[in-house]
Amino acid sequence: MQKLFQVLRSRADFFPHQTALVTDVGDHQDLISNQQLWQKIASVAAAFTQAKVQCLGLYMDNCSEWIICDLAAASLGITLVPIPLFFTPAQVGHLAKSAQLDAIITKQALTLALSTNEHLGFTAANNAAAKLLPLTDTLLLPLSGDYRFDGETQAINDINAVTKITYTSGSTGAPKGVCLSSANIAAVCEGIEASMVQLPVSDHLCVMPLATLLENIAGVYMCLLRGGAVITAPLATLGFVSNVEFDIEKLVNKIALHQVGSVILLPQILKYLVHAANTEVLAQCASLQFIALGGGKTSPIILQQAIALGLPVYEGYGLSECCSVVSLNLLQQNKIGSVGKALPHVQVSIAADGEIIIDGQAMLGYLGELKPVPEQIHTGDLGYIDADGFIYVSGRKKNTIVSSFGRNIAPEWVEASLTSSSTIAQVAVFGEARPTLSAVVVASNKNMLAIQNAIDECNKSLPDYAKIHHWLLADVPFSTQSNTLTSNGRIKRENIALVYEDKLAALYS
Incomplete structure (x- = not known):
């Protein structure tokens, strides 16, 4: 991280009064030069x-x-x-x-x-x-x-x-x-920085918790390295209500207030933004030059809608074991549905079984484990690389559903399609060794007809073997408190399956 501290020292020496950090506490702002x-x-x-x-x-x-x-x-x-x-x-x-x-x-x-x-x-x-x-x-x-x-x-x-x-x-x-290590962090920062040279320097609003490695490195460190100001605010004031509720108006107001150039969003927050978009909202977001997407698979439908609205969205991919960002779509190279090309600090390949493998940026290890750290990180994610070098992630290797007809189905693909609907807030898809797929649904309201209509609409874009034939309404939203959601918003599939084991089985009886 030596370069980051050299930049911070230079900023202090040559631009001492320029703003580096802003904390928005509602009734006033604390500025730090x-x-x-x-x-x-x-x-x-x-x-x-x-x-x-x-x-x-x-x-x-x-x-x-x-x-x-x-x-x-x-x-x-x-x-x-x-x-x-x-x-x-x-x-x-x-x-x-x-x-x-x-x-x-x-x-x-x-x-x-x-x-x-x-x-x-x-x-x-x-x-x-x-x-x-x-x-x-x-x-x-x-x-x-x-x-x-x-x-x-x-x-x-x-x-x-x-x-x-x-x-x-x-x-x-x-x-x-x-x-x-410090070398891990420096490599990621330098890899992202080298890829962002064509993007003008701007201020960054931290929307994700700072405890999230992605926000910590790709948000804070990158903004400071590039000469911008980092803006923070209590998460509740940015719109976080619960694990399934987000007040997009609060976030849009903060973006407009601070005229920020970049944010990092979870797919669900982008969904809220797209569904809330109107002339006024888009005007409030006009300062945004780069909306990075991470933390889970984003629905291609939502991405297409966002781009049609003029929102500068760029999906990326990474994992903690590789110190966050591995690949990212950029201004000069962006393919909807992909997670971009590998950044300069890593090499990405695909194993014979479709697993994504990463070289050149391995963690030091898991705390307290005796296993030696491999030079290659086997991500457990399935995907492919197209002829132009863009990486596509289809789902988790261990999550692949094999139907009773022998079809291999990545549930994340179906879930991303379902959650593109404004009616469906969260969903977990199942169907191992079953003839058809089923789903546990968390909805924005409990109107059963509206939920069925949303599923029917989604099914129109899916092949027969990936359509949802059965579903049930979740008793409560998926959350970190109930251990059905990870810290970055991914569902804990095995835990959800255990909670709804009997009800899921009953769908097929």
Whole structure:
């Protein structure tokens, strides 16, 4: 990450009064200049040095303080572990113990959630030892050494080589820690930067949680590298209501207010934007030059509608094990339905069974696992590369449905088609060893006729073997709390199948 810090130092020296960070807190905005950012990184780094910490958790909503603490830790080689706010208390405890955190950085309003978490083992002594960092309302909460080391957790990775540990939600409730080096992060930043040279420098609005590796690297780091300002705001003020509800008007208002040039969106948020688009909304989004899409498969129908509306949408692909972005559509090369060409820092190939394999950008390993890190990352995703080098992702290898007629079907393809409807908010498709497909549907309303009409409309564009013949309405939306949704919005298919096992079986009886 040496280049990033060189750029930040140069920005402070040559453009000291230019804005680097903006936190929108509703009634006012907190602006931090290039010079102030450099000074704050140094002062926070000094506080970390004094505290003698080696591994820190970061538990905050989106704000400038999150970014400053992240950069201060990286400048010292301290391992930083972003903690998603939606993690359950048990998941936070698992993360803290497995990473052997020395302390957690947080805001005053969040200290109660941490101090009362029985899985963290906070004591009165821990609370008394809390230190104010030289940032607005930002605390360093130490964790008990006796609690952290339980004799079972053995992080075999050399923690001194680990810049960041990002936790991914698997099919079980226990997140896995992906260990990333400074070289990993630098390679991704330089790969994206080299591909974005034709895009004018602009300000970036962080729409995804900063604890998400994609936003952290492709959003924050890239914007700072390219000379723009990073704008943050509490996620609720950007439109996040729940896992299946999003107030697109709030996001559009923020985009217009700050005249931002780039955002990173999940497919579901793009869907809300497309369905809400009218003359006024499009005028409010006129400053956008680049809308990057990640975190899941985007419906080609929604992409086509977005492009027809004049929205600059570009789908990409990546995974935590490769330090986020692997490929991306760009201004000069964009194919709807693809995830773009491989960026310069990686090589992508397709195995004989269709699995996507990535070379040149492997993680250091999973925290605490003894398995050696392979030079090639077998992604578990199925896809192909066309004659022009564009990569297409069709679905997960382990998710492939084989019907009783021997048809291989990627459920993600069918799900992307279904969720292009404004009626269907979430869906999980099943049908292993069955003659036809079925679906568990989360709808924007419970009008059964409207849902059936939406499915019928979707079926018109699908071949016979991929049509939905049976469906049932989910009892509750898929969510991280119910362990039916991952941190980046992907459904946990196995868990949903277990919850609705009997009801799905009944559809075929």
